[in-house]
Amino acid sequence: MRIKQLLIGITASVIAVSSYVEMAIADLKFPMLVYRTGAYAPNGIPNADGFVDYYKMINARDGGIGGEKILHPECETGYKTQVGVECYEKNKKDAMVFQPMSTGITYQLIPKATADGVTVYSTGYGRTSAANGKVFKWIFNAPVTYWDGASIAVRHILKQNLGNIKGKKIALVYHNSAYGKEPIRTLETLAKKHGYKLMLLPVDHPGQEQKATWLKIRKARPNYVLMWGWGVMNQVAVKSAASIKFPMENFIGIWWSGSENDVLPAGQGAHGYKSLTFNAPGSNYQVHKDIKKYVHDKGEASGDGSHFGTVLYNRGLFQAMVQVEAAVVAQKIHGTSKITPAMYRDGMENVNLSAKRLEELGFKDFAPPFKNSCENHGGSGLAAVQQWDAKAKKWNMITEYMYGDSDVVQKLIAEDSSKYAAEQKIAERCN
Amino acid sequence: MSVELLNFIETVLNGLMSGVMYSLVALGFVLIFKASGVFNFAQGVFALFAALTLVGYQTGQVPFAHLINELFGTNYHNWYASMPNFLAILLTMVTMIALAWIIERLVLKHLVNQDPIILFMATIGLAFALEGVGDLMWGSDVKVLDVGIPSGGSIWLEEATIGLAAEGSDYYGMYVDVLNIWATVIAVILVVSLALFSQYTKTGRALRAVADDHQAALSVGISLRSIWILVWAISGFIAMVAGIMWGTESGVQFSLSLIALKALPVLILGGFTSIPGAIIGGLLIGVGEKLAEIYIGGYFETGALENWFAYVMALVFLLFRPQGLFGDKIIERV
Numbered sequence: 001m002r003i004k005q006l007l008i009g010i011t012a013s014v015i016a017v018s019s020y021v022e023m024a025i026a027d028l029k030f031p032m033l034v035y036r037t038g039a040y041a042p043n044g045i046p047n048a049d050g051f052v053d054y055y056k057m058i059n060a061r062d063g064g065i066g067g068e069k070i071l072h073p074e075c076e077t078g079y080k081t082q083v084g085v086e087c088y089e090k091n092k093k094d095a096m097v098f099q100p101m102s103t104g105i106t107y108q109l110i111p112k113a114t115a116d117g118v119t120v121y122s123t124g125y126g127r128t129s130a131a132n133g134k135v136f137k138w139i140f141n142a143p144v145t146y147w148d149g150a151s152i153a154v155r156h157i158l159k160q161n162l163g164n165i166k167g168k169k170i171a172l173v174y175h176n177s178a179y180g181k182e183p184i185r186t187l188e189t190l191a192k193k194h195g196y197k198l199m200l201l202p203v204d205h206p207g208q209e210q211k212a213t214w215l216k217i218r219k220a221r222p223n224y225v226l227m228w229g230w231g232v233m234n235q236v237a238v239k240s241a242a243s244i245k246f247p248m249e250n251f252i253g254i255w256w257s258g259s260e261n262d263v264l265p266a267g268q269g270a271h272g273y274k275s276l277t278f279n280a281p282g283s284n285y286q287v288h289k290d291i292k293k294y295v296h297d298k299g300e301a302s303g304d305g306s307h308f309g310t311v312l313y314n315r316g317l318f319q320a321m322v323q324v325e326a327a328v329v330a331q332k333i334h335g336t337s338k339i340t341p342a343m344y345r346d347g348m349e350n351v352n353l354s355a356k357r358l359e360e361l362g363f364k365d366f367a368p369p370f371k372n373s374c375e376n377h378g379g380s381g382l383a384a385v386q387q388w389d390a391k392a393k394k395w396n397m398i399t400e401y402m403y404g405d406s407d408v409v410q411k412l413i414a415e416d417s418s419k420y421a422a423e424q425k426i427a428e429r430c431n
Numbered sequence: 432m433s434v435e436l437l438n439f440i441e442t443v444l445n446g447l448m449s450g451v452m453y454s455l456v457a458l459g460f461v462l463i464f465k466a467s468g469v470f471n472f473a474q475g476v477f478a479l480f481a482a483l484t485l486v487g488y489q490t491g492q493v494p495f496a497h498l499i500n501e502l503f504g505t506n507y508h509n510w511y512a513s514m515p516n517f518l519a520i521l522l523t524m525v526t527m528i529a530l531a532w533i534i535e536r537l538v539l540k541h542l543v544n545q546d547p548i549i550l551f552m553a554t555i556g557l558a559f560a561l562e563g564v565g566d567l568m569w570g571s572d573v574k575v576l577d578v579g580i581p582s583g584g585s586i587w588l589e590e591a592t593i594g595l596a597a598e599g600s601d602y603y604g605m606y607v608d609v610l611n612i613w614a615t616v617i618a619v620i621l622v623v624s625l626a627l628f629s630q631y632t633k634t635g636r637a638l639r640a641v642a643d644d645h646q647a648a649l650s651v652g653i654s655l656r657s658i659w660i661l662v663w664a665i666s667g668f669i670a671m672v673a674g675i676m677w678g679t680e681s682g683v684q685f686s687l688s689l690i691a692l693k694a695l696p697v698l699i700l701g702g703f704t705s706i707p708g709a710i711i712g713g714l715l716i717g718v719g720e721k722l723a724e725i726y727i728g729g730y731f732e733t734g735a736l737e738n739w740f741a742y743v744m745a746l747v748f749l750l751f752r753p754q755g756l757f758g759d760k761i762i763e764r765v
Contacts, residue, residue, distance in 0.1 A: 039686035041571040176735045204738035206686040208677070209693065211449050212442075212724035212737045218606055219438055232686040235573060239680065243583045243608050261573040265682030269583065299504065304497050304570070306508075 027071045028064070028327055028339070030055065031091035033100050038078040039206045040231040042261050046307035047101065048074070050316020053291050053302050058324055060294040065327045066337035079231075081105050088112065096344040097121050097323050103179035106130075106139075111424065114138045119326075119345045123319045124149075124255055124278055128182060129416035131378025133349065134428040136417065140348050142322070142379025143370040144278050146228075146254065147412055150183035151404030152276060152383045153226050153252050154190050166195035171222035173213060173229065173237055176202035180228045183254070185416075187226070189408050207233025214240040227253040234262035242269025249274065255383065258395070259311040263388045271390035274398070276383045279318045279367045281395045283309025286362030287317060311395065318367055325361070326351050349374060368401040374430035378413075381406065432595050434602045441605045442721050448611030450717020451618045452680075455673040456694040457701065457709040458621070459666035464703045465642040466662040467539070469550045473558035475691025477527075477667055480565045482674030482683040484526050486574040488519040494568045516578045520671075527667030528660075535660045543655075562688060571685060576678040582610035614676045621672065622710060625665075638662065642704075696745035702758020711756060716741045 032051055035044035055070045064070055075087035077100075084105030088098060097119040100106045106126035113120045114137065121140045122130070128147045130139040144152075158165055172187055174180030184200065191198040199222055201213050207229065214237075217225060225246065229237055234257045241251050249272045253262070258275025266273075288309060296305055307313040330339045330347025339347070352371040358364060370380035382401040389396055421428060456478060463471045471477075487494060491511035500506055514522075538553050589604030596602035629635035640648040641658045649655055674683070677690055693716075701712025723740040748755070 036571065037566065037685070039684075039689060041566075042573040042684050045571055200734065202735040204735040206689055208681055208686055208690060209449065209737060211445050212721045212728070215442060215445060215606070215721070216725060216728075232573075232681050232684055235684075236681045239582075244606060245584060261682075265573060265575050267575070267577075304500065304508070306572075 027069045029071045029073070029091075029095050030097060030323060031087070031095050032072050032074045033077050033084055033087050033098065033102075033105065034074050035077050035079045035101070036074075037076060038080075040079040043231055043256075043259065043312055044079065044101065045303060046259070046261075046310050046312040047316040047319075049302040049305075049307050050313040050318075051099075051320045053295050053308075053313075054287070054317050054320035054324070056295045056300055056302070057287075057291045060298075060300075061290055065324055066331045068337050070324070077102065077105065081108055085109065085112070092116055092118055094341065096327060096339070096341055097348070099123065099319060099323065100126070103127070103182060104177055107178050110136070110139055117345075118341055119348055121319070121323060121326075121348065123315075123322065125179065128378075129413045129420065131376065132413050132417035133373065133375050133377040134417070134430045135421045135426055136377060137429065138345060140372060140377040142351075142372055142377060143367065144255075144381050144383050145378050145409070145413075146182040147186040147409045148378070148381040148404040149254050149276050149383060150186040150226070151190060151409055152385075152402055153254075154187070154194065154196075155402060155404060156252065156274075156385050156399065157224050158194070165223075168196045168224070169199060169220065169222040170196050171199040171201055171217055171220065171225045173201045173203060173210075173217075173225060173227045175207065175229050175233055176204045179230065179256075183226075183228055186409065186412060189412065190405065193405075193408065203229070203233055203237075206231055207236055210236050210240050213237075214244050214246075217241075217246065218244045224250045224252065227251070227257045229253065229257045229262075234259075235265045238263055238270050238273055239266040241273075242266050248272035249387070252276070252385070255315075258386060258388075260393075260395075261312075263390070264393070266390075268390045270388050273388045274385050275388075275395075277311070277386045277395075277397070278383045278401075279311075279314050280365065280397065281309070281311050281314060281386070283314075285366050286364065287321070287366070288362075290362055291317075314366075318363070321361055321363060322351060322353070325353065325357075348372060349377070381409070432597065434596050434600050437592065437596055437602060437605065441607075442725050443718055444605070444607055445611070446718030446721035447714050448607060448615060448717070449721065450697075450714035451611065451615045451710075452673075452676055452713075453690075453693045453697045453716055454710045454713030455614065455618055455621075455669065455676060456690050457697040457713055458618075458625075458706065459669040459673065460691075460694055460698055461701075461703060461706055461709045462625075462662055462666045462669065466638060467550075467641075467659055468547055468645075469539075469554060470547070470703070471666070472551060472554040472691070473561055474666065474670060474694065475688040476558045476561045476565070477530075477670035478674035478677065478690060479683070479685065479687040480530070480561055480674075481523055481527055481667065481671035482576060482678035482687060483565050483569040483574070485519055485523040485578075485671065485675065486576050486678070486683050487569045488514055488522045489516065489576075489578075490514075490574075492569060497570060498567055520578065523671055524668055527671055528664040531660050531663035531667050534663055535656060539659055539663075540656065558688070562685065566685070574678075574683040576675065576683050578675055578679070580610060580613050580675070580679055582608060582679060585609050585612065610676070610679055617672060617676070618710070621669065622706060625706060634661065693741070696741040698755070699745035700748050700755055702755025705755070705757030708755055708757030716744060719744050 034048040055072045077084040081104040085108050099121050103125050106122040109120050124144050126141050128145040130136040130141050131145050253275035255276045263270035326348035329350050330343045331337050334343045349372050355369045368382040384397050384401045385399040386395040387398045459474045491509045493507045496508050584606050592605040637653045697712040697716050701708030720737050720740045724737040728734050728736045
């Protein structure tokens with residue numbers, strides 16, 4: 001009797017597990033590489049919350065993507081490259097897309113994901129030359145790259161100086177990692193073109209102590225300081241700049257150095273600090289209303305909901321929206337809701353987020369339109385400058401979205417990607 | 432005076448000030464090591480935990496709010512708008528004493544007579560556990576810490592030194608952050624108080640007796656357990672001071688726990704058992720790394736010497752004086 005009961009139990013379990021597996025395969029898996037712990041958690045958490053809230057909203061409001069629910073398992077990387085690679089290996093089966101949230105992890109995943117046939121989307125970070133879709137079939141970094149960012153910052157400086165920055169001194173304070181080093185090449189090329197002097201100032205992880213760096217800046221007196229920082233490095237840099245009385249309006253961070261976290265500890269000293277951005281701050285967009293209605297009001301907010309509308313939360317929304325849109329496009333192209341990772345890649349390559357489409361998705365005026373193509377995985381290359389108002393404690397957009405120096409950037413992308421193609425023996429496509 | 436010389440003095444001054452900040456962390460290590468022979472890997476996390484707790488009390492944050500709300504479906508975040516700094520610091524001190532007591536009851540008590548490596552491993556575990564508890568209790572956001580200590584470049588020093596440069600030279604005074612001056616004053620008060628406490632109070636003498644010889648101290652009736660609680664509480668207090676200084680500079684966030692890494696070369700240089708060693712070691716490391724970054728950093732393609740040069744100094748020092756400048760000489764009898 002007992003054996004019979006046991007057999008029935010085992011059979012029931014097997015049926016239950018297999019039906020779950022079947023259901024899980026039918027769902028669309030968007031694994032999340034997050035860092036909710038460790039030194040970079042203050043940045044990782046709002047960003048991850050943005051992703052999760054958007055996925056939850058799509059599942060609740062639309063019943064998923066084309067009827068397929070989104071699965072979004074999280075894997076904690078702690079912003080550590082080797083852990084990120086482990087997370088990828090653990091989650092790559094049936095994964096639609098990976099968003100590594102780290103340039104270091106992205107560099108490691110490029111050859112792996114290419115071999116495995118998995119899409120990697122590094123939104124505005126990662127390897128810049130991955131924008132060349134002819135070489136990097138599985139990698140996307142739209143809507144804008146670090147090299148665009150570097151040249152947009154220089155363009156902003158040019159505008160302030162009526163087009164002439166010959167003899168000016170520009171310092172780059174950067175996180176001493178693959179991420180921080182990314183803009184150096186572009187800035188060096190632009191220095192030759194415009195005749196400014198470039199000063200390179202690396203800061204080691206985590207960047208808690210930067211006194212010597214800012215003493216150097218105080219002595220050298222650069223006209224402008226650009227920053228490629230992340231985590232505590234940003235807060236210390238902004239505070240140090242204020243402390244040495246560096247004119248904050250001449251201090252410009254990349255889009256990962258422009259969140260509320262980065263400026264609040266410096267108090268009034270941060271007033272006037274600028275950063276680039278490719279999405280707007282605030283919570284008055286339709287997507288926020290939907291998230292509030294379908295997620296937060298039901299007590300389903302990711303975390304405590306306190307990051308709602310902040311810069312990094314909004315960036316998470318934007319990143320998640322592009323990833324979901326790629327699935328929508330893939331379903332349309334292939335005429336099925338049950339898409340495979342290969343089909344998903346096709347969707348990502350054909351994403352066309354026009355102003356009209358952004359409005360339909362609840363992102364009207366949230367970000368500039370962009371589209372991917374076989375050749376271009378880097379999007380529009382548009383970014384704007386935002387400035388911190390310490391009294392009102394908010395970011396204000398102070399410029400229109402602008403392009404970088406495409407002549408310089410495209411040439412560098414072509415050079416770097418051809419080198420990579422030769423090393424990896426990749427034949428160019430899209431011909 | 433030439434601008435170069437003034438710049439050199441400025442670098443040395445800033446190095447000394449940074450060194451004081453490192454010494455504040457190193458002091459906590461030394462106290463615990465002296466009294467219990469434990470190298471407390473969790474000292475950096477102590478500083479983080481103290482700073483998190485202080486901000487939590489200041490802003491009226493409900494501890495474990497996220498967990499409570501998740502479990503009971505409530506929506507509690509703050510129970511009052513703000514608390515005076517003095518009261519918040521006092522409550523944080525009480526919390527750090529309670530933490531010392533808990534550590535003694537839950538960890539140290541069970542590891543008496545174990546090898547130092549076991550105790551060291553226990554503090555590694557403690558570091559991770561405390562970091563997790565801190566996260567659960569107060570959240571991972573960057574928190575602004577303001578206890579009224581001024582910060583920013585000293586205008587007085589700038590104006591006082593601007594005239595020192597040769598006439599016509601392009602010089603606008605010496606820079607030192609006021610926060611660092613305050614840290615120096617506080618560190619001096621702390622060291623003098625500790626010295627007076629250990630020299631002239633009964634408890635202080637008991638503490639020194641335990642540091643010298645556990646068995647002998649036990650034989651004259653000194654309670655090892657209460658001394659350990661006391662030492663961990665004092666190092667918790669020092670961690671709070673370090674947390675306040677570092678947290679005011681960068682905001683309170685989890686990378687604060689990594690300041691412990693700044694204390695290691697200080698300890699190697701100054702010795703693990705000497706309070707003056709922690710101060711002198713800190714000053715040497717501070718000056719060394721700032722001079723290295725500014726004057727030889729440019730010769731290295733990768734730059735960023737500031738972080739690792741301290742370890743190079745410590746390694747070189749280890750070759751010549753393994754016990755550190757003021758550490759007890761290592762004598763092994765065969």
